[in-house]
Amino acid sequence: xxxRYPNGNAYQTPATxxxxxxxxxxxxxxxxxxxxxxxxxxxxxxxxxRGMAVVHKKPTPIQIVKVDYPKRSAAVIKxxxxxxxxxxxxxxxxxxxxxxxxAKETKNKSSFPLKxxxxxxxxxxxxxxxxxxxxxxxxxxxxxHETYLYRAEDLFTFWDQQxxxxxxxxxxxxxxxxGILLPAQLQLPVPYLKAVDQLL
Numbered sequence: 001x002x003x004r005y006p007n008g009n010a011y012q013t014p015a016t017x018x019x020x021x022x023x024x025x026x027x028x029x030x031x032x033x034x035x036x037x038x039x040x041x042x043x044x045x046x047x048x049x050r051g052m053a054v055v056h057k058k059p060t061p062i063q064i065v066k067v068d069y070p071k072r073s074a075a076v077i078k079x080x081x082x083x084x085x086x087x088x089x090x091x092x093x094x095x096x097x098x099x100x101x102x103a104k105e106t107k108n109k110s111s112f113p114l115k116x117x118x119x120x121x122x123x124x125x126x127x128x129x130x131x132x133x134x135x136x137x138x139x140x141x142x143x144x145h146e147t148y149l150y151r152a153e154d155l156f157t158f159w160d161q162q163x164x165x166x167x168x169x170x171x172x173x174x175x176x177x178x179g180i181l182l183p184a185q186l187q188l189p190v191p192y193l194k195a196v197d198q199l200l
Contacts, residue, residue: 041057137155
């Protein structure tokens, strides 16, 4: 199936990080190969089932343009387009506060490339922040095995500098200094609500 953006460009599936390599005798007690999205979905289920917050991944709006029916009981989508530009990945409510955030992974150790964001996502976070929403990015440094909550306001600073000819990435040192480290817990791969408490 081919899925296309509104501008007609084909969507490329992001490469899934392979995670660290272990000897064949190694027993994997943790979900080390999970993507950040899988980790967040598990964390959000944990929060919701315990009545702590309601946060979900936003569905991506897709317009189907070609469908084949190889069998009467099955339909196969052959071509589809993203009908509108997506905003951020997740939103929801926590203790009466609106949360809106994006989740990104990078294999870079020294910086986070700003090309992972798009202008419409930054604009969306600015608009939500202006209305009192709590916006941030959850950034996973795959090869460092570290995940951070990074405030949208800090992200805006580097985004604006990039537009004015500045660097096209956020230094790891800045994310480590200004962000909030999210060490995984037993049933909570990304315990971001404790970090959100520090933003309230």
